[in-house]
Amino acid sequence: MAELNKSYIPEGIEEKWYELWVREGYFKPEINPSGKPYSIVMPPPNVTGSLHMGHALNATLQDVLARWKRMCGFKVLWVPGTDHAGIATQNVVERQLAAEKLTRQQLGREAFIERVWKWKAEYGGRIIHQLKRMGASCDWSRERFTLDEGLSKAVREVFVRLYEEGLIYQDNRLINWCPRCHTALSDLEVEHEELDGSLTHIRYPFSDGSGHITVATTRPETMLGDSAVAVNPADERYRDSIGKTISLPLTGRKIPVVSDTAVDMEFGTGAVKVTPAHDFNDEAIAKRQSPSLPFVIVIDDNAKMTSEAGAKYSGLDRYECRKRVLLELRELDLIEKEEKHRHAVGHCYRCKTMIEPLPTLQWYVNVQSLAKDAMNVVKQKKIKISPESWENAYFGWMENIKDWCISRQIWWGHRIPAWYCQELRNADCRMRNGVIVSREAPKECPFCGSQKLVQDEDVLDTWFSSALWPFSTLGWPEDTSELKAFYPTSVLVTAFDILFFWVARMIMMGLKFMGDVPFRDVYIHAIIRDASGQKMSKSKGNVVDPLILIEKYGTDAFRFTLCAFAAQGRDIKFAEERVEGYRHFVNKLWNATRFIMMNIEPVSGQRSAISIKSPEKLDLASRWILSRLSATVDEVNASLNDYRFNDAANSIYHFVWHEFCDWYIELSKAEMNNSESREGVIWCLLHTLETSLRLLHPFMPFVTEEIWQNLSEYRIQNTEFRSIMIAEYPRSLPRDQQAEEEMSYITDAIMGIRNVRGELNVSPALEIKALIKTFSDKTDSVLKNNSHHIRKLARLSGVEIGSAVKKPADSAAAIKESIEIYVPLKGLLNIDAELDRLIKEMKKVEESIIFIDRKLMSEDFIQRAPEAVVKKEKAKYGELTAKKERLEENIKKLKEMAG
Numbered sequence: 048m049a050e051l052n053k054s055y056i057p058e059g060i061e062e063k064w065y066e067l068w069v070r071e072g073y074f075k076p077e078i079n080p081s082g083k084p085y086s087i088v089m090p091p092p093n094v095t096g097s098l099h100m101g102h103a104l105n106a107t108l109q110d111v112l113a114r115w116k117r118m119c120g121f122k123v124l125w126v127p128g129t130d131h132a133g134i135a136t137q138n139v140v141e142r143q144l145a146a147e148k149l150t151r152q153q154l155g156r157e158a159f160i161e162r163v164w165k166w167k168a169e170y171g172g173r174i175i176h177q178l179k180r181m182g183a184s185c186d187w188s189r190e191r192f193t194l195d196e197g198l199s200k201a202v203r204e205v206f207v208r209l210y211e212e213g214l215i216y217q218d219n220r221l222i223n224w225c226p227r228c229h230t231a232l233s234d235l236e237v238e239h240e241e242l243d244g245s246l247t248h249i250r251y252p253f254s255d256g257s258g259h260i261t262v263a264t265t266r267p268e269t270m271l272g273d274s275a276v277a278v279n280p281a282d283e284r285y286r287d288s289i290g291k292t293i294s295l296p297l298t299g300r301k302i303p304v305v306s307d308t309a310v311d312m313e314f315g316t317g318a319v320k321v322t323p324a325h326d327f328n329d330e331a332i333a334k335r336q337s338p339s340l341p342f343v344i345v346i347d348d349n350a351k352m353t354s355e356a357g358a359k360y361s362g363l364d365r366y367e368c369r370k371r372v373l374l375e376l377r378e379l380d381l382i383e384k385e386e387k388h389r390h391a392v393g394h395c396y397r398c399k400t401m402i403e404p405l406p407t408l409q410w411y412v413n414v415q416s417l418a419k420d421a422m423n424v425v426k427q428k429k430i431k432i433s434p435e436s437w438e439n440a441y442f443g444w445m446e447n448i449k450d451w452c453i454s455r456q457i458w459w460g461h462r463i464p465a466w467y468c469q470e471l472r473n474a475d476c477r478m479r480n481g482v483i484v485s486r487e488a489p490k491e492c493p494f495c496g497s498q499k500l501v502q503d504e505d506v507l508d509t510w511f512s513s514a515l516w517p518f519s520t521l522g523w524p525e526d527t528s529e530l531k532a533f534y535p536t537s538v539l540v541t542a543f544d545i546l547f548f549w550v551a552r553m554i555m556m557g558l559k560f561m562g563d564v565p566f567r568d569v570y571i572h573a574i575i576r577d578a579s580g581q582k583m584s585k586s587k588g589n590v591v592d593p594l595i596l597i598e599k600y601g602t603d604a605f606r607f608t609l610c611a612f613a614a615q616g617r618d619i620k621f622a623e624e625r626v627e628g629y630r631h632f633v634n635k636l637w638n639a640t641r642f643i644m645m646n647i648e649p650v651s652g653q654r655s656a657i658s659i660k661s662p663e664k665l666d667l668a669s670r671w672i673l674s675r676l677s678a679t680v681d682e683v684n685a686s687l688n689d690y691r692f693n694d695a696a697n698s699i700y701h702f703v704w705h706e707f708c709d710w711y712i713e714l715s716k717a718e719m720n721n722s723e724s725r726e727g728v729i730w731c732l733l734h735t736l737e738t739s740l741r742l743l744h745p746f747m748p749f750v751t752e753e754i755w756q757n758l759s760e761y762r763i764q765n766t767e768f769r770s771i772m773i774a775e776y777p778r779s780l781p782r783d784q785q786a787e788e789e790m791s792y793i794t795d796a797i798m799g800i801r802n803v804r805g806e807l808n809v810s811p812a813l814e815i816k817a818l819i820k821t822f823s824d825k826t827d828s829v830l831k832n833n834s835h836h837i838r839k840l841a842r843l844s845g846v847e848i849g850s851a852v853k854k855p856a857d858s859a860a861a862i863k864e865s866i867e868i869y870v871p872l873k874g875l876l877n878i879d880a881e882l883d884r885l886i887k888e889m890k891k892v893e894e895s896i897i898f899i900d901r902k903l904m905s906e907d908f909i910q911r912a913p914e915a916v917v918k919k920e921k922a923k924y925g926e927l928t929a930k931k932e933r934l935e936e937n938i939k940k941l942k943e944m945a946g
Contacts, residue, residue, distance in 0.1 A: 051644060051757055055637040055750055057601035064752045064770075065179060073117075073772055074125070074184045076533075082122035086533035087113060088517050088566075089125065089185065090541050090549070091193060093132035094167055095139050098177035100575040100583065100621065101542060103593040106181050107609045108572055108692055109540045113184050114745035115687050116537075118776035124533050126520045127178070127185035129171065131194040133460035133509040134228050134397045140166050140459075156458050163459050177594065182602055182748045184772070191520045193512045194461070201519035202461045202512050203486050205560060209412060210484045215453075217482070219408045221323075221330045222452055223393065226350035227400035230456040231409050233508065234449065235548050237402055239391040246315060246388035247373065250381045251276060254292040254301055260285070261383050263315025265390055266325075267376070268369040270295070271356040272345035273302055275321040277332050280306040282317050296381050297372065298357060305340075307332045325404050342406055350403055365403070410454040410463060410505070417555035418448045424554065424564050432569045433690050434616040437543060444547050451552075453508045460506030468492040469499035514552035517565035534561060538568040546571065570690045572613060578622045579915040596626055603747035604630040610696040610746050620915065632700060633750050636743070639708050640754050643732050646719060649760035666724045667793075667833060668714040669731040670786035675706050676735055677780040683742055684779070696746055703739050710794065711735065714836055733761060738777050748772065789829045792865060793836055799861035799868040800841040806937050807859055808884065809875055814844040818869040820852040826865045857944045872944065882941045889934045892927055899924045 068074060076084070087109055092102055109125065117123040140163050141151055151159040175190070191198060209215040223232040247267050250259040260276055273295055278285035291304045309332060310319055323333035324342040333340035345356035352360045352368045360368050376382050393402045422445045424430050425438060432438050454463060466488070468481035472495035483489055483500065491498045512519070517536050521529040535557070541550060550569060557565030576582055577589040584590065596605050607629045612619040665673075679702040686695035715732055718724040737758070744751040755771035768774040800817050809815065819837075821827040830837065830848045838846055854860060854869045861868040872878070899920055902908050909917060 051637065051641045051754075053641075055601075055633055055753070057603070057749060060753050061180075061182070061602055061749045064749055065182065068184065068770065068772060069187065071770065073770060074186050075188065076122045076124040076186065078773060079117065079120055079122045082120045084124070084532050084537075085113075085116040085121040086124040086536040087126070087538055087540070088520055088536055089127045089183075090539070090545070091128040091130040091191075091513065091516065092174050092178075093135055094129040094171040094174075094192070095132055095135050096174045098174055098181070098593050100591055100593055102174070102178070103181060103605070104572060104575055104609045104613065104619070105540060105542065106178050106183050107606045108570070108613060110181070110183050110606075110748075111610060111692060111745040112538065112540070112687070114748065114772060115776060117184070117772065118741065118744065118774060120775070122532070124189070124529070125183075125185045126189050126191065127175070127183070127187060128191035128193070128516075128520060129174065130509060130513055131167075131192065131460060133455060133457055133506060134230065136163060136167070137457050137459040138228065138397060151458065159458055180594065180597060180602065182606065184748075189520070193509070193516075197522070198512060198515070198519045199461060201515050201523055202507065203464045204524045205515060205556065206464055206507070206511075207484055207486050208560075214413045214417075215410060215484075216413065217408060217410055219406060221325075221327055221404050221406050222409055223402045224348060224405040224407070225395040225398065225400055225402055226348065227398045228395060228457065229348060231407060231452055231454060232395060232402060233452050233510075236396045237393040238396045238399075239393050241389055242392045244388050244390055244392075245385050247376075247385050248316060248383040249296070249320075249376060250383055251293045251296065251320075252381075253288075254294045257291075260288055260293065260304065260318050261316045262318050262320045264320055265388060266369070267372045268352070268365055269322045269325045269345065270320055270372065271298060271352070271360060271368075272322045272324050272343040273300075273320045274323055274333060274340035274343060275302050275305045275336070276318055277305050277307045277310050277321050278318050279308060279310040279312045281308070282310075282312045285318060288318075296379065297375060305332070305336055307335060324406050327404055330404075330406075344406065346403055346405070348405065348407075409452050410465075412451040412453055414448055414451050414555060417559055418445045418551075420558045421445060421551060421554040424558065430554065430564050430567065430569060432571065434571065436616060437546065437569075437571050440543075441546060441551065445551060451508075453511050454503075454505040455508055456505055458506065460509060461512055463503040463505050463507060465503040466500040467503070468495060468497050469501060470495065470497040472497055510548055510552060513549055514556045515560075517553055517557055518561050523560070535564050536566045538570060539566040540570045540572060542574060543571045544574070568690075573616075573618045575612075575619045575621050578620055579913050580618070580620050581913075591621060591623070596623065600626045600630040601633065601749070603750045604633050606748075607632065607696060607700075607746050610692045611700070613692040613696075615691065629700075632704060633747065635704055635708055636739075636750065637754070639703075639712055640736060640758070642712060643736055644757070644761060647729050647733070647761060665727045665731060666718055667786060667789055667829070668711060668718070668836070669724075669727055670783050671790035672707065672711040672731060672735055673780075674783035674787050675702060676738055677782050680738070680742065680777040681779050684776075687745075699739070699742050699746070703743070707735055707739060713840055717835055717839055733758075740771060741774055741777050744771050744774075789825075792826050792829050793833050795863040796830060796837050796866060796868060797841045799863050799866070800837075800843070800870060803859045803861050803868070803870045806933065807872070807941075808881060809870075809872075811842065813875070814842050815875060816845045816847075816871055817841065817843050818847045818852045818855065818858075818871075819849075820854075820867040820869070821848060821850050822865060830866070859940055878941055878944055882938065885934055885938050885941070889931065889938065892931050892934065896924065896927050896931065899927070 072078060089109065090105060096102070113123050113125045143166070144150060144154065154162065206215060223234065223237050225232055244265050246263050246265055248261050248263045249267065249270065250261050252259045262276055264270065276293055278289065280289070288304045289306045292301050293304060295302050305321070309328065310317070321329045321332050321340060323330045323340055324344045325346060333342070343355055345353055346365055347353050350365045352363045352365065354361045356368070360371065363371065373382070394400060395402055422442060425432060425441060432441065464485060466483045466485065468476055468483065471477045471481050476492060476494035479494060481492070483492060488502070489500060492500060518530065518534055521527060521534055523530060539550065553565045557563065581587060581589060593605065604626050608626045611629070612621065612625070679698050682698040683695045686692070686698065715728045718728040740751045740755055752771050796819055803809070804811060819830060821830060827848065827850060834846055834848060837843065852869070855871045857873045858869045858871045902920055903924065
């Protein structure tokens with residue numbers, strides 16, 4: 048006979064069951080061969096990564112869906128994998144080399160790539176191991192990596208097709224350049240940070256000596272590359288200046304004053320310096336002029352000044368040059384004024400270096416037509432985004448989308464499948480600039496026959512391969528059985544911060560190459576913040592390590608906390624005490640199981656079944672719990688269907704803790720000794736426990752499996768399910784509204800008596816008498832038939848029930864919807880002493896209310912205190928006010944009794 052330990056200890060248990068699930072193949076779709084396909088592709092975490100709270104939430108929500116659908120009979124495929132994370136991984140390995148006093152350039156490309164693969168083999172599996180600790184039920188036999196040969200083949204195929212259709216092209220234009228990572232970045236890879244800087248007003252003298260025009264700039268060093276000064280044609284101040292020539296300070300170059308409607312007349316002086324080679328807005332102004340303005344490149348890819356900046360500035364760091372330029376302008380008395388100015392400055396999302404706009408030759412995807420199709424499928428609800436509010440953000444970005452810069456000047460990644468002919472032997476080859484795009488390395492130039500070919504040095508943006516993830520992981524471009532069965536995938540679970548990086552691009556590529564959407568639903572989960580609502584970051588020291596929480600409280604408690612927090616449309620304010628609270632919930636379930644196993648004899652065969660459709664065989668409490676169980680099953684299934692994970696978790700929590708454990712198990716104790724009702728109660732306890740375990744399994748896989756296995760000799764059904772994870776998920780059953788209504792009379796009576804005890808400080812250990820006045824024959828009958836339950840759970844020495852009950856003198860009353868409860872207090876407490884205690888407590892409450900009220904009335908507190916602190920104080924104020932009202936009512940009652 049199996050016996051549970053006194054408390055649940057996750058250590059050892061979690062690993063044991065996870066190994067069994069993998070060994071038995073329960074994570075594979077073949078476990079339900081005839082089921083309807085349901086598929087999820089995991090957002091591939093960076094191979095450099097280790098599990099953080101965002102990963103933990105994302106993996107938990109996906110696993111809940113996968114386990115739920117698997118138990119519902121679906122053929123579930125959850126594809127795991129990792130992303131090669133081009134820049135991030137290269138940076139990690141470069142830091143290793145730096146510790147050895149080496150650079151990647153010294154090592155050489157081939158040796159460096161070998162070094163990265165070696166690093167990946169040694170450290171790349173760390174996050175996969177951590178996801179397994181979370182209980183992720185992925186099909187690990189299908190684990191993919193974005194640089195796998197199969198995925199690389201898909202990347203080359205997409206690149207070539209897009210190029211052949213004219214959707215991939217090369218262009219020399221301004222891009223975001225990271226001087227530290229030495230690569231181009233897309234707009235999405237640039238993080239803008241508000242910084243305090245200076246707005247310098249500089250006098251630019253007219254060449255004819257007729258005066259000057261003043262421009263305002265945050266980057267004085269770039270004036271060395273100015274091609275013009277621009278003003279708005281509607282600006283009366285500068286109408287006569289348009290067309291004049293300026294002698295550019297410090298250079299002596301002559302530049303024109305031009306007009307452009309894009310110039311903001313309210314910013315600075317209303318006249319702006321135009322530096323086309325180092326500012327995106329200036330590039331646009333330059334190209335609109337006729338003829339277009341020249342691009343003078345004064346900053347190079349190392350963020351140092353070029354020879355075009357002038358001999359005395361060449362080689363200076365851009366910030367050092369700024370100091371030199373300002374010094375010389377002051378000496379020439381050309382600075383009109385300098386003022387503090389807060390503005391957004393772009394930084395590399397990886398290394399945080401300030402980006403430099405530079406004109407370079409890059410590869411681009413023309414996404415205009417692709418974006419239009421991707422918008423239409425969301426408008427037509429072929430893809431449903433939840434919460435729906437994110438649709439507006441999606442449309443807003445897609446409507447203003449720019450062509451995607453896909454080339455990166457790094458070594459780790461998918462090398463661009465383009466080669467350059469070095470000889471250009473004929474006109475056809477020269478017309479194409481010797482560019483050859485091919486799926487495989489060509490042996491010779493297809494245009495002129497030359498064998499002198501050099502491959503493009505650049506690699507593709509990491510997000511290019513990630514955009515193919517939903518179909519490349521299923522075998523595309525081959526026509527595989529997995530593609531036929533599992534594409535489109537069912538749902539994508541992701542965070543909002545990669546909605547544009549990744550989600551939009553997957554939709555574009557899926558429609559282009561598969562002719563269908565990549566997923567039917569997109570669920571965008573919240574961002575986890577700290578308890579006060581601040582973003583978690585290492586610099587703030589508020590990062591929470593999921594693995595530490597798992598070690599401390601167990602995976603089940605941690606997972607359940609994440610689900611309970613996961614309300615749609617709201618960021619999560621994470622508090623460790625909630626994990627501790629759900630650890631108590633795990634123990635509550637464990638102890639409930641221990642009670643049942645200790646009070647029920649195991650059986651070797653089939654336990655006699657009692658049909659739920661035969662309520663006459665069950666007592667009222669049993670019919671009630673089965674009805675409440677049915678309601679909970681409906682709530683959980685409906686909530687999961689709508690991605691309301693928090694509602695599903697809270698429904699189960701309320702049912703198991705409050706209705707099953709606090710009420711039914713307590714009520715069942717009396718019936719266990721009743722020979723007439725014992726069989727029905729035993730069946731009901733086991734049925735409710737088993738069903739609750741199956742309901743809970745997607746959220747708490749480990750403890751539910753441990754209990755399930757220990758219940759093998761107690762089961763209602765001689766089931767063939769070796770594991771709870773392949774057992775059937777509970778389905779809806781009829782409700783018993785009559786039982787629920789009648790049970791509410793009993794719980795109202797018990798809670799009413801308990802409340803009187805609590806409010807008047809009557810010891811729970813003391814048995815008291817109570818009277819219950821009823822107002823209908825039905826209520827009267829139900830309460831009298833169940834008076835034994837009321838006596839036991841309310842700890843009464845006696846109870847009088849009836850419509851003729853009168854309120855005794857010196858008694859406390861509780862009024863409920865269908866009854867009134869009277870508790871005689873004579874001899875139970877010293878009324879004078881209790882009055883004195885309540886008055887003292889009232890004084891403390893009033894002092895606290897005054898103290899908090901002063902805080903909340905202080906503008907300084909409201910403005911300076913964190914929002915979470917203000918909110919907490921307001922909540923405390925509300926609680927104290929309510930407590931004061933209760934104390935006033937109890938003092939009034941006692942004074943009436945005292946005469």
